[in-house]
Amino acid sequence: MEPLLQWIGSVQRLMAKLVRSFWAGGLLMVVCLLAAGFLSRETALAAPFSRTDPAKQPAIEVKVSLGTETGELKFVPDQLKFTAGKRYKLLLSNPSSVKHYFTAKDFADNIWSQKVDAGNVEIKGAIHELELRPGTQADWVFVPMKSGTYELHCSVPGHAAAGMVGSLVISP
16 A cells, blocks of 8 residues: 555645646546546547647649640559648649549548549549549549548549559558
């Protein structure tokens, strides 16, 4: 019993020192709640960093070309990297003379799509594939939610087989 009382006294003295700082006091509270089983590890880790609503963050712009002006069947770039919880604006363009698709179903299932702007149309909701006709552009605003590596391909017959594939990587 004596060692337990000594430990409690040590913790109380430590808490008195740490509480002087709001951040340290808040962190100590999170640690105590975590130790007591009132918080999950995910909630405890996310709490200090989740002050900004991702939908209100400025979007990080990423440009992607579907095909090239010379008719090459490829995505430029063909590897895209994102961080979970950050807001992105994918600037898609098709400079080629044929239509292309930006198809990434598994990726789309693991992001929150805020909107797609294409011409004078704004599309909201789940998006799994975007068709870009020759010379067109579309902007896709989204927040990645789950880390992983996802396949990207053009679903026009023959395009993926000719090399129009890529990968989308979401890091934690």
